Amino acid sequence: MKISLDWLKEFVAVTAGPKELKTDLTNLGLGVESLAGAPSRITGQGEAGLPTEANPSAQVSGDTVFEIEVTTNRPDCLSHLGVAREVATLYRLPLKRPRIELKESPALTNGAVSIEITDPDLCARYCGRVVRNVEVKPSPAWLVRRLEAVGLRPINNVADVTNYVLMDLGHPLHAFDLARLRASKIIVRRARPGERLRTLDGVDRLLASENLVIADAERAVALAGVMGGEDTEISASTRAVLLESAWFDPVSIRRTAKSQGLHTEASHRFERGADIEMAPLALDRAAQLIADIAGGEILGGILDVYPAPRVRPEIPLGAGEIVRILGYDVPAGEVERILGSLGFRMVSRAASPTGREGLSSSPSGGRPGAWIVTPPSFRLDVAREVDLIEEIARHFGFDRLPSRLRVATRRIGEENLPVQAGRREKESAVSNLLAGLGFYEIYTSSMVDPEENARFTNRPPVVLGNPLSQEASVLRSTSVPSMLHALGWNLDRGRTDLRLYEAGKIYVAKPASAGRRESATKPGGLPDERRVLTLGMSGARRDASVHEPERALDFYDLKGGLEALIEAFEASRLGFAAEGCAYFEPGFAAKFLLDGQPLAIFGRLASRLAREYKFSRDVWLAEVDYDRLLELPLRARSFRPFSKFPAVKRDFSLLVPMGTPYERVAEALAGARDEEVQSFRPVERLPEGKIFPDHYSLLLRVTFQSATRTLTSEEIAGAGRRLVEGLAPLGVRLRS
């Protein structure tokens, strides 16, 4: 909403400069988006006189225009009068109202036109006036200046007056060429099925029965509260004008404006709620101005159809509630001044002994501090006590109200959600660990291309009804393509050292048949949102340096990372399976299982996919069921005493039959180990046949240690022998 400072001064004698006013308006909730001088040709000063925000003093002889961001709850501030009322209250100045003096002719409006509302649920009031013998021509300079200052294009004197009153008082008006109204009749009704109307913007519109129209005896002549019709438009030949000033139902106007795709100054105000009591005043003001600048005679009386006059609610207000919400006992005088100046009617109410007022912390005790407040007709946003308190807070000043810091009195994690507090700690542990392992965290879009998504999973994604594009038309049900794109983006930019991870979500739609929600408030059919941890790697384990040549990543880099990740948790029943799924390269993929269910699946991206994605290098992927991982407790940190006696390491060179995986060897070793065998690990593996036919060679390093004594070489030899004997069933033997 554009507000001209000059125009504002017609309502209130404001002395504050533009910059000060800008700050003060913002502190009232009327945020000023910009502040600029009015167009220079109006000031008559030429280009050089153009004032700027940085130099407001440059506009001494010009006007200043504020672009105010009016929130949807304050349609009353979509006018100079409304903003002036706020300013007057702020600076404790009187609000001047325009003087309306009408010279009415003896001829009556009533005889010139008739008005009927057939759908009073959508039109609560309709006022009409007639001005005859007007001369339609361009508006005088002052009017053009006013309209242009607030960004409106002048049309002709009659149309300009209706726009002027709109910006002045905030009430939308419409002017009909009376001669073109069949039977001089106005009927306010719902559109008939199939009815058409050509609106002022030249568009032929098909109307629906939810659209309210203004009709004459035969046909629709205006889309009520949105836009007039072309056929009854004011033209140079117009001699008699019917002025409309009405009040339309906000919801109906909003629907019509939306369904017709037509957003106008009028619909903008009606759908937010216009001032029903302003209708006749705005009409008088417009009639007076038309008579002044277009000549003509104003017929006597207003035709005012107002079947059920609106009554504003009476809202009790108590000082106790003000303290309860604001934490501050705003003085009664201040409360009365603010609300009074904003147009609220207040009467004192005797404090009842049972009322909330009795709890007031007021030291004086005897002061009334209790009112019955009636909000003005232009404040449809005020309906409850707390709305009044907001008005008081706004004008008292948020920054003047007290401030207090206090801590929570209840932690829900302790009572109801034992896992909740720990969850965040686990998430932090995971991201810290992955960062330590060299992974960079990424965030990718949840909205993806359905076709690509379907190539990686058969879980149904969540389909959007109004996506921004086809490539972002479903919520992903797999995180793999997102990771591939992230890797590809960086590979394309020459990166050779990629380790990425994402702790994100996938969204799995519930089948439509699975009993959709029981009620709107009780969701039953919302999609399954699952958390997944996705790892992606490509390129070198470490870049080449003077210390070490570059080495490509391999399967064990990924496996080692996952082992470190999972070992941060208590995962005792962890299994391993050397199989992946469709998008992994066969023979290079595996799973970690928890209780037999996959916890992580990982491996090298299938080469056919790597080719399709035009990856220049191998890509390694892992998907971790993050929900399940986070259900596990973090590995407990408790100290176990270690042995004080020396540990001895011995290497065993084993020959293992072809096709026996290390896992089997390790299981056999674990079964055969004496308590003196503290640990064992493979340190070298030579391929099949290199040392001995059909066998591979495995160098095993075993650490022997006792908790109670220093082991003798005989004891060590014995434990080693038993270990090797345990491998005999596998056909494993010592290399001589």
Place this chain on the structure above:
Amino acid sequence: MTIEEEVSKTLAELGVTEAPAVEALFAEVRAAMDSERQELVSRGAASSTEREKTAKALRDRWLGRKNGLLAHIDEKWLKPSSRELKPIVGRKFNELRQTSAQLEMEALIRDVPVRAKVNSSDPGSKDASFASTGQALSTATGTVAVTTKDSVAVEVTTAAADLTLPGYRRRLGSIHPITRVQREIEDIFLGLGYSIETGPEVETAYYNFDALNIPATHPARDDMDSLYVDAETVLRTHTSPVQIRALRKHGAPLYILAPGRVYRRDNPDASHSPMFHQIEGLAVDADITFADLKGTLDFFCRKFFGEKVRTSFHPTYFPFTEPSGEVSISCFVCDGAGSDAVGRSCRTCKASGWIEVMGCGMIHPDVLGHGGVDPERYSGWAFGLGIDRFAMVKYDIHDIQLFFQSDMRFLEQF
């Protein structure tokens, strides 16, 4: 003049005003150091105890932290030197320091046999005595050649290692700026005793709109143009629905923080993304007032943006709070001035001196009611902020798309 006398005077007092004179002066010092070092090396035959004593004296004389000659040179020559001379003095001083590092090393390496001797007094160790006789010392991990010809050992060591090469490093990854900022915000509120609560991203229109006083007929619904699944299901446009869910689940009193991903039907550009992240905060209790809102958010902003930041509150409109406010902080870059010391306007606050950071308000009684909480008995305040926006302000990022591109050139900076 002795070296001691020289280093107790400044270059000006010594009459050294030009680069060649500086070079000559350092050459003199360097020569003195070399000759003293040579003397130490030539004492090879002397007893190790005596050599150790000499080495220590030499180290103290040159490298002593307080009274060493190098410390004096730093104090008297380098620090007070004129702007013209400083680069050359600095360079020469560094060269000297590098040379003297060898002094340190010699002393250290000479320490080895001394320690071995201590070890050899340990009756449990048979191997240690080998060291002093110049034989190979066998260990569990390998074989190290040790010789009693100390000067040879020194030369081998120093020639093999160029200590100025970069270290052998593992690359560390990084945590995304949005996660960082989210954790930072959570930590502040967890410290105040708040709990963390989450809700679904695919939400019912009821929780996202209606329960928050935004019926389908409300113009405010246009302000949050949503992506929807069907008539009753939307991608949540804010984290506020968690308010209702948490109130219904836990009742009052309630102090929670609800972080998460939200969606709007906005075409992506530098300041818009159809997907972004918010944190909702909420406190409901028997005696919560606007003062708690102000005090808590003021505390939070100072913790997050720095203690010198001031907060300002001004009214706005949200359907689910009453009164509703917006919080601005004084700009932490220009300290609220709007421009820097030489008058250039501040980019961070667009020269206004203030940065709008979040929305807040007292929870509307109807919303408390929808959450199953009696608004006559309880009151509450809530806030909502954009994590992405906080990260942009904090790290001076001017394009929101960077967060979601996964570009290493971006990620590496965090």
